[in-house]
Amino acid sequence: MNETELLESTISEYSNLFKLAEVKTNRIMDTDRLVSKISKEHDWTQQGAHTIVCLANEYGAFML
Numbered sequence: 001m002n003e004t005e006l007l008e009s010t011i012s013e014y015s016n017l018f019k020l021a022e023v024k025t026n027r028i029m030d031t032d033r034l035v036s037k038i039s040k041e042h043d044w045t046q047q048g049a050h051t052i053v054c055l056a057n058e059y060g061a062f063m064l
Contacts, residue, residue: 034049035053
């Protein structure tokens with residue numbers, strides 16, 4: 001796979017998580033739910049998942 005394909009694969013893999021973590025009434029991201037899902041469904045530690053979510057919130061989704 002080239003870099004573009006790897007990036008597209010990563011975006012596809014994680015984009016569904018964001019949809020599931022979004023609270024529908026006010027469109028605010030439920031970060032605790034997102035951390036939990038990343039940890040359980042993608043083999044991240046809780047600390048690692050929390051760190052990557054914080055980085056993405058602070059610096060943008062490109063951190064993923």
